[in-house]
Structure formats: C-alpha cells, structure tokens
Amino acid sequence: MNLKTFTRLFILFLVVSQAVKGDDGFVVDNIQVNGLQRISAGTVYNYLPVNVGEFLSEDRIPDAVRALFKTGFFKDVSLAREGSTLIVNVTERPSIAKIIFEGNKDISSEDLLKALNNIGLAEGKVFNQQMLEKVEQELSRQYFSHGKYGLKIDTEVSPLTRNRVGIRINISEGRVAKIKEINIVGNRSFDNDDLLDNFELSTGNLLSFYTKDDQYSKQKLAADLERLRSYYLDRGYINFSIESTQVAITPDKKEIYITVNVKEGDVFMLEQVKVAGNLIIDPEEVVKLVQVGPGEIFSRKNATETSKAISDRLGDEGYVFANVNMVPEINDTDKTVAMTFYVDPGKRVYVNRVNFQGNTKTRDEVLRREMRQMESSWASTSKIERSKVRLERLGYFEEVNVETPPVSGTADQIDVNYSVTERPAGNLTAGIGFSQVQGIIVNANVSQDNVFGSGKRLNLAFNNSDISTNYRFGFYDPYFTLDGVSLGYDIGYRTTDAQQANISSYLTDVANIGANFGIPLSEFNRLNFNIDLRHTSLKETGFTANEVRAFLKREGDTFITLSPSIGWTYDTLNRAIFPTEGGQYRLSALGTVPGSDLEYYKVSYKQQQYFPIAKDLTFSLSAELAYGDGYGKTDDLPFFEHYFAGGVRSVRGFNDNTLGPRDSQGRPFGGSTKVAGSAEVFFPIPFMKDLKSVRLGTFLDVGTVSNSPSNIGGDMRYSVGISGEWLSPFGAIAVSAGKPLNLQEGDDERIFQFSFGSGF
Template sequence: MNRCRLAKLLLLGIFISFSAWGLEPFVIEDIRIEGLQRVSAGTVFNYLPVKVGDLFDQRQSAESIKALFRTGFFRDVRLEQDGNVLVVIVDERPSIQSVKIEGNKDIGTEDLTKALKGVGLSEGKVFDRQVLDKVEQELRRQYYSRGKYGLKIDSDVTELSRNRVAVTIKISEGKVAKIKQINIVGNNTFSDDELLEQFELSTPNLLSFYTKNDQYSKQKLSADLERLRSYYLDRGYINFEIESTQVSITPDKKEIYITINVKEGEVYTVNAVKLTGKLIVPPEQLTPLVRIGPADTFSRKLATETSKAISDRLGDEGYIFANVNMVPDIDEAQKAVSITFFVDPGKQVYVRRINFHGNTKTRDEVLRREMRQMEAAWASTSKIERSKTRLERLGYFQEVNVETPAVAGTTDQIDVSYNVVEKPSGNLMAGVGFSQAQGIIFNASVTQDNVFGTGKRINLTFNNSSVNTIYRLGYFNPYLTLDGVSGGFDLSYRNTDASRMYIARYNTDVASAGANLGIPLNEFDSLRFNLDLEHTKLDAASRSSQEILDFIEENGDTYNTLSLAAGWVHDTLNRAIFPTKGGAQRLSLLASVPFGDLSYYKASYKLQHYFPIAKDLTFMIEGEIAYGDGYGDSKKLPFFEHYYAGGPQSIRGFQPNTLGPRTRPNNQGLGGNLPFGGSSKLVGTAELFFPVPFMQDSKNLRLGTFLDAGNVFDGTYDFGEIRYSAGLSAKWLSPFGALAFSVAQPLNASGRDEVQNFQFSFGSGF
C-alpha cells in the first residue's frame, strides 16, 4: 500500500511539473471546464485558487491541480491553454450507486451500514478504493476481536452506467476459534487450577455454550491478566510481574493456545501504616476505617478499600472531591512495606441547586421530598447516593442516574442533577388458572401508583370467577405530612365459594372498611397501623366438613369484628423492583377487639435479604413465620382466617393453598380430606438470580434457580411435615406488565399433596 501511494505521488509530481513547464504565463480571460458529469462547474470554480484576470504561471498551475485533487472528486486533472483561456480537463471518480453487505451474522447489517456511512462508503458518495481498503481492515479487526480468525472478505466493485459503481462486500465469518489450552509458566506458590479460576477465559466445558468463555478475545485476556495481577498483589506479592504473553493459533484457525509467563517474587508484610495530610476529621474517626495494619500480609485490595472508605467519610463533610493516595515505602531487605495514606481533601463544596430531568409525568415535588441532600448545604456523598436510592425505590422509574457538575466560575459549589427514565406507573394485573375442580379462574386489578404524577396510589380490584367475586377500592397517600406520615383507606366486598377452590366447602360474604397510617421512625424504620371493620356472613353446605359445622354451631353464622393491627418495617432494599442488595423485615400483630363477635389474634414475622455475590449474580433468602389463635370466648382462630401454603407466592410446585391440614368428614361422611389451612405457618425460600443467556442488557428480565420449603400447621409446628421443592423461575417486566413463571419439582410430596409443576402469573401495564 505504501509503495502504491509513493508511486502515485511521484507520477502526480512529474505530471504537475511537466504540465506547469508546458504553460507560458498569461492573463486569464476565461476559464473553461471539460469532463464534468455530476460535479457542478460552480464547485470546481469554488475550489480553484485562480479567477479571470489573474496572471497564470507555473506556481499557480501546480496549486490549482493540487487543490482539485484534494477535493477527492477526480481521478485525473489536466490544465491546458487555449489562447488566453484556461482549460481545466477533469476525469471524475465514480459515485456509489449501492452498497450491499452479505454473509454477516455476528455483526448486524444496520450497525455495519452506519459504520460504513461514517467513513464515506454509502450511496451517493464518491467511491474511493482506499476507503474500501480501510473498511476491510476495520472489519477484520472487529471479527478478530470476536475470535473469528477464519474470516474471509471479498469486495466486488461493479461499474455501472453514468459513471456509477455498485459495491458488494461479501463476508464469510467462519467459526469462532476455541481455546485449546491456557498455560501459566513460572508459578510456584499457586497451582494452575487456582489461578485459572480467576480467569473469564477457559477451555471448553459443559457451560461454554452459555458463557462463551472458550472463545478467545483480546479484551477478555487483558481483563484476565489484570485479575491475575490483582490475585497476587492482594496476597503480598508486591513485585509480581507478567513477563510475556503468547497467543498462537493452529493453521486451520480453529484452536488457540495461550501461554502466560509470570514472575511471582516474594511475599511482603506490612511494617507500618500512617495517615498524613489534611485529615479534616479527628484521626480517631478515620482509624477504624483503615482495613490493613502492621504484621498483615500486604493487600492492594484492602489498601484500595481503605482509601475509598476515608474518601467517603470526607465526602460526608462536604469534601466530595477528596483524594486519598496510598504511598508504599518498600524495604527490599526486610521484605516489608510501610503504607502512608496521604489525604488531600480539596475544597469543601456545597450544593447550589438540585435539578431533575426526565420526569415528564411525575411532579418535581414528588422527587424533591425524597431528597436527603439539601440545597445550600454542604455536599454529602452518602446523602446524594441515598437520595438516588430513594428515587429508585419509588418504583416510578426504570433508571435513575446522578451527576454532580461543578458550577461554572466557582470553586466551592456543585449542582446535583438526577436524570430519570419514567416507566408506566399503572398496572392491570390479571391471573388465569385452570384445574379440574375450579375450571377457568379470572381475576384482575387496576392500580395507579402515581396518580397525575402526585405519588398517590389508587387501586380498583375486580375478581369474577366461579370461586370469588371481589370488588375493592383503595387509596394511599405516602406523604400526608411533610415528615412522611402516610395514610389511606380501603373499601371492599368479597364473596367466596371455597367449594370451587378444592378446599373446605363453605361460602362467605365479607364487607369491610379500613384505614391505615404509617409513621417513619428514621431513614429505614417505620410503624404501620390499621383499623378494619368487617361484616362476615358464613354459609355452610351439606358437604361442609365437621370443623365448619362445629364452628357455626358455637359462634353462629354472622359476625361483626373490629380489628387493630400494628407493624414494624425495617427496609434497606436498594430498589422497589428487582433489588440486588439490602433487605426488609416486617413484624405485624393483629387482634380483634373483645366486644366483637369473634376474638382472635395473628402475629407474623417476615425476613427478606439480597446478597450481591458477583456483577450479575444475586442471592436471595426469604422466610416467614406466622401464628394465630383465639382468645376470650373464641377457642380457636376462625378457620376463614387460616394461613395457606403452596403456589407461586409460597411453595412452588404445589397447587395453590393445598398444603397442610385436611378436613374431617361430617356425620354424613361428606366434606373430608380437603385442604383446610392452618393457624400457624412456616415458609422459606433461597434463590439465585442470574442474567439471561445471550442477552447483553437484561435489566427487565432475570432468571433464577430456587429451593422452597415450608408448610402450614394446626397450631404446633411439625418440622417433619415440611415440604420442599426446587426449580427454575423467570421474571419479566414486559411492555405489557409483569410476568412470572416457574417450573418446579416437589422433592418430598406425600400421596395427598397436589402437584402443579408449571405456574405463572401475568400483568398488563398501561
């Protein structure tokens, strides 16, 4: 390519010299242009450095030819003299009629077309062979970075009429070269297996079809080498070096061998740790943040965590641009290192203004009341980040980002800008099920979590099936007061024909009205109170079990109850939907007042926690224990207040509500052996969430593998009756709403348990 360019330049120079040498100086009376097809004469006159009336000599001749060649429009330019007329004769480059790309699978046609257009290889542009050559080189680089070394590119340029060309780029991608072997040479302390566990790249294994970790990538290898370096530096090998790396490919370009030569060095211990610089806060507050000390093995990871912890602490005092540099002093003779953390706090800054962008529906005041960082106050790193978390927890936004730009012309002010991406806050939830006993079941609920952008919630529930007829209207205001006291009410009517649910046979009509109040105690804790008035009408059937008939005989069939409930909530989850860290605890107590028709109480405790174990892996544990009983004149918890287990929200793999105690037949021998629920409940779940294979962005979709356990009991907990199930789950926040699927296999189902391996729930957003 270089020789070709040199020859062209040489010929051009010779041509210019001869052309200029053949022209005698003259005053230009007119300029005539010949050979134009697509380029206008005006374009040529615009680029020519001479005009009518100018004296034309050898110097201007050379400049004119250079100027026209630089436009890229012409393959050849000649200057001739016709009397005092300057004749410019050009041979235009062809234009591109069409660009076709064939055979590409790994890189999309749309992406390639955009890239080609960016370098000038697109329809209507002037064709330049050098540009096409550059395109081929870039394509090879892109495919090689994906491990496709068997790539073949064939470019075909077809000449068309009217000085046009059609460009066809034919790509044969070939197969991805697989890693045959990774060798580490020079490691004595750690085995190859220990070190290769740190690598993303690997030789083929059972999961390679999913992880693609057996496909070589230069970028992945660079990242693996950095992980290898960190592995040694975190274990005291301060002089560790990667001396060389060789990557070789077999002649058929299908297998790759990687050899990494390392020099381990020796282990260094920490001799002393010092804090110096302008500390700002008392040293006794910073000392607990130091995570590495004398006699410890040197660890770059712990030193980095110490620097960050000190920076964050200074950030809470307004020094959000503080730098904490770790300076090691190595004693080669003693194989020891003294660490000095030099603190440079920078200037203390305060927040001038907090801005919100992207909230086209949600009002600014709804976002602003979640702010823990205040305007005109010293900037605090933790408060800015906590404010971001609170916005994410609202559930109104698909994404929340924060920036802290400096205010122009100042050295001690910043603005805090939150950029949000709103998502539909309304939800139309629907559930559809089928069983031999119930047939088709349909239920729906309409919920608007952010009415008119105010943050208030209204929900209307409708359920009409052979099992339930439910109407419910609810209202909730999360900010009754500026301090965050919340409140709302619920009105509902529910008719339930339990005989259609394949549980104990009875029918209830319940009308209720309730009010709720929430009082925040601090950033993470709150108290909840509920007051509910219920009117219940109970109807038995000829096939009702003996327990139901006994209850009606003792308590009648119509009940008015007033119940009070109190609860404590501790919530540190980072998101309202698809959280990845933090947890929630809920303790609740409910009791009906003594002057009602029924006297009973219920208590429950629920724990949920998420552990981020890797970038895309989250482990979740969840457990709930509950108990209820009667008091005063009521000997037991009313059976229609029983707890149930089994189903998508409980123990997957079992048909909903079917686990636990069964009914006794009545005197006619009817109504026996049906699910009856229980007065106590114990359930738990352990689930590992992971991203969807082959999807780079799966924020709205995640998979999980789980183990469920639990059951409901008649008072006393019986751990021998715990049921277990395991399986796979999928949760998708689709444009139409939330969908959840599970495929589960019970591990110790008894003969009376109802198994339902596949379960799902569906919601439609608007």
C-alpha cells in the same frame, strides 16, 4: 502514495504546466469548473488555493492540483487556461449508495455498519477503492473479537446510475474457535486450577453455551490477566509480574492455546501504616476507616478499599473531589512495606442547584421531596446517590440518571442534574389471565399511580375468577404531610369459593372498609398503622368438612370484626421491581379488638435480602415466619384466616396450598403456624440481557404449615428447580419447574407451575 498515483500526478503536472504556462503566469480573472455532478462549485473554490484577482505562477500549479486531490472527492483533476480564465476539469469519485451484508449471523448488520463508519466507509460518502482493504481489516477485527478466526470476506462493487456504487460484502463467518488449554507457567505458590477459577475465559463447561467463556477474546484475556495480577497483589506478592503471554491457534483455526508466564516474587508484610495530609475530619474517625494494619500480609484490595472509604467519608462532608493516594515504601531486604495514605481533600464543594429533566407529567415537587441532597448545602456523594435510589423506588420512571457538573466560573460549586424517563402512570385495562389454581381470570382495572403528577395513587378494580369475585376502590397519598406521613383508605367486597383455591370447601362473602397511615422513623425505617372494619359471611357446600361445620355451629356464620394492626418495615432495596441489592424486613401484628364477634391475633415476620454476586447475577435469600391464635371467647385461629404453603408463590414443586394439615375430606386445611424460605440466583435471559422486564432463576425452597410450632421441623418440605418471571404488558407471568427433594406419602407433587394475570 503508490507508484501509480505518483506517475499520474507527475503526468498531470506536465500537462497542466504546458496548458497554463506562460512567460510569467497570468492574473486569474475568472475560474470555471467542469465535470461536477454531486459536489458544488463552492466546495471546489474552498479547497482551490487560487482566487480570482490573484496572479497564478507556474510554481503554484502543483499545489493547486494536490489540494484538490487531497479532498478525496476526485479521481482526476486537470487545469487549463483560456485567456485569463482558469479552467478546472474534474472527474468525481462515485458515492456509496448502499452497503449490503450477506451471511453475517453472529454480528448484526447495524453493528458492522457502525464499525465501517468508524473507518470512513458509509452510505452517502465518497467511494475510494483503496478503502476496501481497510474494510477487510476492520471486519476481521470485529469477528476476531468474537473468537471467529475462520472468517472469509468477499467484496463486490457494482456501478449504479448518477455516479454511484453499491457495495455487497459476502461474509463466511466460520466456526467459533474454542479455547483448548490455558496454562500458567512459573506459579509455585498456587495451583493452576485455583488461579484459573478467577478467569472469565475457560476451556468450557456446561454453561459455556450461555456464558461464551470458552471463546477467546483479547479484551477478556486482558481482564483475566488483571484479575491474576490482583490475586497475587491481594496476597502480598507485591513484585508479581506477568512476563509474557502467548496465544496460539491450530492450523484449522478451531482451537486456541493460551500460555501465561508469570514471576511470583516474595510475600511482603506490612511494617507500618500511616495517614498523612489534611485529614479535615476527626483522626480517630479516619483510623476506623483503615482496613489494613502492621503485621498483616500486604493486600492491594484492602488498601484500595481504605482509600475509597476515606474518600467517601470526605465526600459526605462536601469534599467530593478529594484524593486519597496510597504510597507504599518497599523494603526488598526485609520483605516489608511501609504504607502511607496521603489525603488531599481539595476544596469543599457546595450544591448550587438541583435540577430535573424528563418529568413531563410528574411535578417537580414530587421529585424534590425525595431529595436528600439539598441546595446551597455541602455536596454529599452518599446523599446524591441516595436521592437517585429514592427516585428509582417511586416506580414512576423507567430510568434515572444523575450528573454533577461544575458551575461555570466557580471553583467550589456544582449542579446536581437528575434526568428521568417516565413510564405510563395511568392504566385503563381489561384482560383475561389464567392460573393453574384460579383458572380463567377476567379483570378490569382503572388505576393512576401518579394522579395529575401529584404522586398520589388511585385504584378502582374488578377481578373475577373461578375462585373469587372482587371489587375494590383505594386511594393512597404517600406525603399526606410534608415530613412523609402517608394516608390511605380502601373499600372492597369479595366473594370466594375456597374449594376452587384447592383448599377446604366453603363459601365466603366479605365486605370491608379500612384506613392506613405510615410514619417514617428514619431513612430506612417506617411504622405503618391499619384499621379494618370487616363483615364476613360463611356458607356451607355439599363438600364442607366436619371441621368447618363444627366451627359454624360453635361460632355462627356471620361476623363483624374491627382489627387494628401495626407494622415495622426496614427497607434498603435499590429498586421496587426486580431489585439487585439491599434488603427488606417486615414485622407486623394484627388483632381483632375485644368485643368483636371473633377474637384472634396474627403476627408475622418476612425478610428478603439481595446480593449482587456478578454483573448479571443476583443472589436472594428470603424467609417468612407467621403465627396466629384465638383469645378470649375464640378458642383457635379461625380456619378462614389459616396460613397455606406450596405453589408458584411459595414452596414450588408442590401443588398450591397443599403443604400442612388436611380436613376430614382430605383437602388442604392450612394451619396457624407457617415457616417458609427460599434461596435463589437470578440472571437475565441469554442473548436478551437488555430486556429488564424478564428474569430467570434457580431456586431452593423450604417450608411447611402446621397447627403447632413444635411440629414444624418434622413436616418441612424442600424443593429445587428453575423459575422465570415476566412483567408483560398484559400482566405479570410467573413460571417454575420444581422438583421436591423429600416427597412424602400424601404429598401432591406439581413439577411445572405457572400463573398469569396476578401481581408479583
């Protein structure tokens, strides 16, 4: 309490004392409150420590005044007496009608309002002049965390009608202070550069405009110091310590210097490793989980991973609250560590109920059949998490979360609650797209990925472009049987002008009807079977090449083929769209049955693998191998079944379909053998990390097409570049800017490529 407030209270006390003073006080028969505008009389009665019918003595008066002042609602309070009525005179503090920020760019007004609300300043609350000092402190703290130390704040308070005020906060953010130097002092075993490679903060580089790693943050420095500590502890320096940290800023508040003083200590070796406690599971199985051993350099990382591996293994047996603590016994004389992992499994936990929330359209049974964690069985952490992944992979939900609260009144039961946010499952769309190859694309599509919430898929589509006109009807039931055997069928008709696809010139009309079914072999393995009956008609154009004419003369121009196929899929991707972890491997073989008008076969292998390398970075490797040939009465793979490479969906930087053999007219003809691969790093758009439907990437592509596997190596092409993908409401958009690394004579370079209106 400052001197001014104390003096005011003292004077009020004297005045009130004289006003209500009597020889022995008085009994309060009534209480009257004057001066209220916004605050109700009931609020005053609640805080006033005097009630009607009570005796008010002189020594209780200060407590009554103090109680009303403590509410913070009033800037003046006085008490008076009229007979047996206690008169309470108050002057309310004004309320805050509006808080306006001017000049803020780096931090949004919404975030600043949240920060001020945390210190008690918000629209609708009572205004206290003393809060303005806290406002400046809080806003400075917010901006300092963003590396802006040249901040200037000017606050204006304007009176408004009905005892209200408006607050205008003018902010001059200043420039971001950049890190000029980071020095580590006391390190003898490792160079500064090696240690600073593990820091998020840096002195700046070409990507600092995106990563902001050259902007000082107290939180980032604390995280970097923990990384530094882990770096040493993972290399045996068990007594490593950070002695002090200094952060200095230049007088102009534009540059920051960071100095970290460390004491390394000595390297410690593991003398022995033991596992103690109630192991529950087979000790030999526990030993396999231990990732450290005698004679090795002590590593906290390996020790932590061992504790987690044992804990996860116990969690799969129902001991989801198991504790595995690593306790080191340090011998400073011998520089050795005896490590013991103490296992406390706790109680075995059952699952009481598996509950679903948020699925307003999708039936519970559709979600429940994806569950790997069953009710009334032991809880398993891996099964609970796998069930969550399977729900995410359905494609029906934008978000899936899981919680495992304990059941009230029990010590060994939990519920597993999945909450989902549904995305629209039905679509009636008509639109126009554009592709550099296909030109203008007109499409109409009626689809329902989750018919009546049953999980079945229905599709009726029409697509028209410069290349082709396509009509298609399809149906798919992923759970035709309860154990996950799927069944689907489709009917389609397609006309194609191949020349418009930037390949050899000819026309095709294809009508087909097909059926497919899949059999799950395990959690991640699946066999798929297809059979297609196809009617194909070929036509020449004025630019048809000799190779096509020779084929038509030899084989005819109309073919009926029956082609069964079989495929094996191993899929561990964590999500169906824009995965960040896991892989997918596909091996397939197709062949027309003997006696078909054309006898040929095709085999292919595709794989994709995703590795999370940082919070917002994903590394992807993909590869494709494919081969086809004729058999029986058909000498070669029919030209309209050839493989192609090059373009936004293949080796970027080269024009679509242009890699590989060409026909007598010099147009791409494709081949019977294809090899392609890609290495890519995906990351979100800067400043738009919450937008999950967009991603950027940098890539290295490789691939080619040939008529002979022996010619693949010499014809290989390489390219590098950047890419972008957006799952827009109007269709999928893919763009790339690629540069060929080994452009050969006759190659068709295309640096910028894009496609709009076709699926990923």
